[in-house]
Amino acid sequence: MLLEARNISKSFPGVKALDDVSLQFYPGQVNVILGENGAGKSTLLKILTGVYPQYEGSILLDGKVLRFGSVREAQRAGIAIIHQELNLIPQLTVSENLFLGRELHRELGLLDSTEMNRQTQAVLEKLQLDIAPQTPVRRLKVGEQQLVEIARALLTDAEVILMDEPTSALSDTEIDNLHRIIRDLKADGKTIVYISHKMDELFRIADHYTVLRDGVMVGTGKMEDTTEAELIRLMVGRELKIEAKTLVTQSDEVVMRVKDLDLDHPYVRQRKVLENISFNLKRGEILGIFGLMGAGRTELLETLFGLHPGRSRYRLEIEGTARQFKSPQEAIRQGLAFVTEDRKAEGLILGMDIAANISLPTLSETPMLQPQREKELARSYVDQLAIKTPSERQLCRNLSGGNQQKVVLAKWLSTRPKILFMDEPTRGIDIKAKHELYELMKQLVADGLSILLVSSEIPEILTLSDRILVMAEGRITGDFSVTEADEDHLLKAALPG
Amino acid sequence: MNLTFNNQLLRKSQSLIALFLLCLLIALLSDKFLTTSNLWNVLRQISVNVCIAVGMTLVVLMAGIDLSVGSVLAFSGAICAGLIKFGFAFESLDLFVGFTVLGGILGAMLVGLLLGLFNGWVITRFVVPPFVATLAMLTIARGLTMLYTKGIPISNLGPGLEFIGSGWLLGIPVPVWISLIVVLVFVFISRKTAFGRYIYAIGGNEKAAFLSGININRIKLAVYGLAGMLAAIGGVLVTARLNSAQPNAGMTYELDAIAAVVIGGTSLSGGVGSVTGTVIGAAIIGVLNNGLVLLNVSPFWQQVAKGVVILLAVIIDKMNRKEA
Amino acid sequence: MNLTFNNQLLRKSQSLIALFLLCLLIALLSDKFLTTSNLWNVLRQISVNVCIAVGMTLVVLMAGIDLSVGSVLAFSGAICAGLIKFGFAFESLDLFVGFTVLGGILGAMLVGLLLGLFNGWVITRFVVPPFVATLAMLTIARGLTMLYTKGIPISNLGPGLEFIGSGWLLGIPVPVWISLIVVLVFVFISRKTAFGRYIYAIGGNEKAAFLSGININRIKLAVYGLAGMLAAIGGVLVTARLNSAQPNAGMTYELDAIAAVVIGGTSLSGGVGSVTGTVIGAAIIGVLNNGLVLLNVSPFWQQVAKGVVILLAVIIDKMNRKEA
Amino acid sequence: SEETKKVAVVISTLNNPWFVVLAESAAENARELGYEAKIFDSQNNPATESDNFENLIASGFDAILFNPTDADGSIVNIMKAKAAEVPVFCMDREVNADDAATSQILSDNYSGCVEIGIEFVKALDGRGKYVELLGLVGDNNTWARSGGFHSVVDEFPGLEMVAQQSADFDRNRAMEVMETILQAQPDIDAVFCGNDAMAMGAYQALQGAGKADAVKVFGFDGAADVIEKIGEGKIVATGMQYPKVMARTAAEYAHEYFNGRREFPQRVPVEVELVDAGNVDQYQE
């Protein structure tokens, strides 16, 4: 069905998120929406699915004007959405989540669990996701949860499927998988709307594009008629030059030495999540860690940062001194910093302002707050990292994703760390912010910082790292210098078994 | 399949173990404990808390709380007694309606439902935190009870109501029957219906539930309404048992109900727990109260002991669950 | 800068508006309300709730709750009276220690601190939900009070303590001085120190705070300890005012304290709110209680009125904030 | 039998010192007579009282010294004991049934307050403004006392009740409520309080406002601190109840019951005596 938006405008207090946007999404095609963080992409999708019933303009489905007063009405009209943020109920099972709000019933209003489980199993198989329908979602890792979100949209038999950054937490294999499914849907004549910041996948999957900038539509057309550079120019408003990493010759000084690291499974006795991990990190080095979803990379960083003192064993030297961390506090004191995977849940206190978030790890230096110093510190990072905000007293909740990520980074840089852990630092970040971040990382290592970088994006790992470790099933299965690494090598090493 | 199933079993068996240990301890110390008549006592005594706590379970599963149940119990109990004894007079219309016992009970349940719906309305319509909305209702419903009864008990309500409070049916006390039916109905609702599923979903992640097209406000309204209605059933039971409606009935019952819910393994942050767990929680509290009396613990020490046992029950539960 | 600052100002001014409207209403209905002596009266009467509610604010800012403050108040008040009147006897050592008034007060504060720390310990060490841990303490501390006093008030504690309860200093009642000092100290702590910032951070996002190197457990322990100590100061004030420690002092005071916190704009889910807001909340409750008696509203209606006003205060607050 | 008999003391609430005294002395008397005794707290709640009765019957108590929570609501509970052939002796508060308890040893709250009312009218010479502080509004003693008092005082149109508020039988509440009432009604002549704890609180408020001499305070109970104040001329009168006498009588009746006596008077009124400046010396220890 042809989905059309006419003259859509939407304002939030102080922000005009969409300004007179008109566009069309064609059946049998993948229609992508591009734009920087905060351009209004998600807002548009939320209007199209009844999440925001208040807006100006009109929505047309096959020429018929519709106005959705609720999520349910949009569902009934045959529109399904995969939201940017994970929207699953952690305590419910996969099957219960998939059918939430549209359960199957037997006689007497009884839930038909058998049938729901059967259908769940089928759709999971289609996605090649090897989990039982009765697994509680809280047991799944982020990537698996994202696949469950996708499964939910597939299950509805909707004519229009909107996907807001469905691949942000997926590694390449799963992305390929998803693309395969999307092609099937296309073949069935469904209308797909797709948002992603990953340029390379867009050229693989998309047919039609629309670019938003600051809530205004600035371009639309067929993918085959455009180039990456052109799209970036539309999004950013200027050319972006991607600089390859200049190989700096670093010192041979090892700042962190990890030996024989083991981490027990939290629930299953005798099982290990991480096993026998040893590596060195040198001063001024970016050590990339690649792996498929669930390889244990996050857990490795967490363990080194003192988050699992009860169930881990390891020998660790920081600058030649043996250390054991029982809490993040101890790790921070020895010069470690950790940009976590999930900036909202773990990185920021969203209800606090930028300055307060940045100063949080260094407050303990004095019992009294020093508002002036705090403000200056924040100011300097807002300038240095080009954080887009009206003031350093802006609440983090009101920042777009990329800018939030920069605040997390600023927070950790303010501790003047020797070693920086970064876990998927560019997830959900637009291309401009990403490049700014890359530049910054290069500058930081040039100044002597060492970085342990976990990423599922091969291009990112390859551009940034001096050396790359590959993990699979909790072990190190590959160790490459950047000169010998390429996509094939990394993927081969990352495959389990 | 296995994972969830085992987990639920485990979760419940934790509280069951605590209950079992408590019973064992008391039985070892007093030979009166495991007598038939005493066990019926315990069951009859917990029946009111079971009714209230089942409603509280739904509310807490939804990450809410209802502090008003004790006052709602008192008001509905008074209404039940008042309707049966005095009927309902529309003076302006010169109309008088008499009520049977059943009529009185249904009237009380309706009043409980309405007060509960009012809670739900305030919570959903004005986005007032449940703690505050129901705290206000705690005061308001108590005041209404005092106004309705003028602070004086309504007594001598006849043999019909008395039967509900003190009678036996097929060898089982009537209040036990009633609480049993309440439990079965709500175990069924919470486990087998979409409504039940939505309660868990809202408690687990309200935003996600909303985005799944669930009408959050309607579910909340219904749950607070049901909690009020169940408190009213508790009110009928208390009134029937004493054959008298007391204006200060039900004071601090909300705390016992919440304790039963939490000891039974339902998380105050919502999404996790079960009605059957709550029943076990209520049983633990009931056995504890019974045991402290049987064991001759002095009333002042009883309070200390009660607090300590509640703490221990929750801690044991936590520790076992972590290991498992 | 401007945005947050304005927001905070706004947030506070909402409750101030509610307070103002309430005062206006009462002043229109009774010309006794705005007399100097009545206003001192109100301030003196809210001083106990202010002390408790300030502690409760810290706890709630951290997304916790403390139901035990009323019982802790009673126990510390009894200890204060007991120490002053009977001293402390180590019978086995044949040692007797007499206490001055100051000694008694410090002893009470120490006891409050210890009970609070125990709450904090249970909450952090065993990951028991604050609601349950402090509910247990509510029962335990009440039992301890009964045991210590044998259920009978400890009276005639001498002029020193009486001065603290009923004396005036520089034209201001001593309890008002004490609550003023408490407020100033905790406004300062919550706004100007790292410790205060950590409290907000933990309430805002506990996990992020932990990952930023904050020792969550230590902060929680300290906050529950302080809440206990502030309840003890409340206990000293109540005891001093009556020149007598009542075993049933402080019953349901936790509800008044929580109401003050919430009416004052602090969110029960943590991270948002302020000590000054709580003071305004306590003032609203105090003025309301005062007004209901000044207007000689019947005790039956008072409860209804109180509930309704609390609801209205919170709803007005919510609505204004949404518009803003 | 050879075993020591067990006596249960079921008390309406231990949250009020007056009842603590009643309970403790009942238990003490029973022990002195050679029985095992245990106190049960009904927490002002007839439903809890029901639980207590069931539990104590199940655990084999032989007699109950009983202070009921409610005149009607407690009848069912006594009937349970009766059915189990456990004698019940009511203390202080009555139940509205003559065929339930073995005997009721009662303090007559209503008549006691009639006496207070008479004294009140005399002291005020039949004219003036007064305040009444009620106990817990859901408590039947509250209304018995208020009723007795008003049955006299309301006959005198010169006596105007300018405020009637509840202070929950609690000293602190009474002080606060009185403080506030004094703001609205600075020129009252008297206060009648439903118990002595409230009388003490009201007195303290009056003292704080410098009105202790101008306002006449009346209480009920005969608590030691109020007796002392009557001796000092600061409180006018109270109704002396005899918790210890009632407790002793009830314990002795139980003793006689065990020894075979079956005939007891259904109601044994223990008179509430008016204590004022004229006779206070008889009550001071």
Ligand SMILES: Nc1ncnc2c1ncn2[C@@H]1O[C@H](COP(=O)(O)OP(=O)(O)OP(=O)(O)O)[C@@H](O)[C@H]1O
């Ligand atoms: N609920 C809201 N309240 C206030 N402002 C909002 C709200 N939701 C979005 N905004 C603002 O509207 C603008 C558009 O946001 P939107 O989420 O649509 O961006 P997006 O293009 O999806 O960005 P991203 O790539 O980061 O997901 C942003 O400036 C954002 O800050």
Ligand SMILES: Nc1ncnc2c1ncn2[C@@H]1O[C@H](COP(=O)(O)OP(=O)(O)OP(=O)(O)O)[C@@H](O)[C@H]1O
């Ligand atoms: N909540 C959990 N329950 C059970 N097992 C878990 C849980 N979290 C992690 N694991 C185990 O830890 C392993 C590593 O997970 P982790 O999230 O660290 O992987 P990762 O490589 O960082 O993946 P991602 O790219 O998704 O972050 C998983 O294979 C899984 O066995």
Ligand SMILES: O[C@@H]1[C@H](O)[C@@H](O)CO[C@@H]1O
């Ligand atoms: O007299 C006593 C007490 O004083 C009381 O506080 C309530 O009722 C009683 O019978």
Ligand SMILES: [Mg+2]
């Ligand atoms: Mg978006």
Ligand SMILES: [Mg+2]
């Ligand atoms: Mg990870």
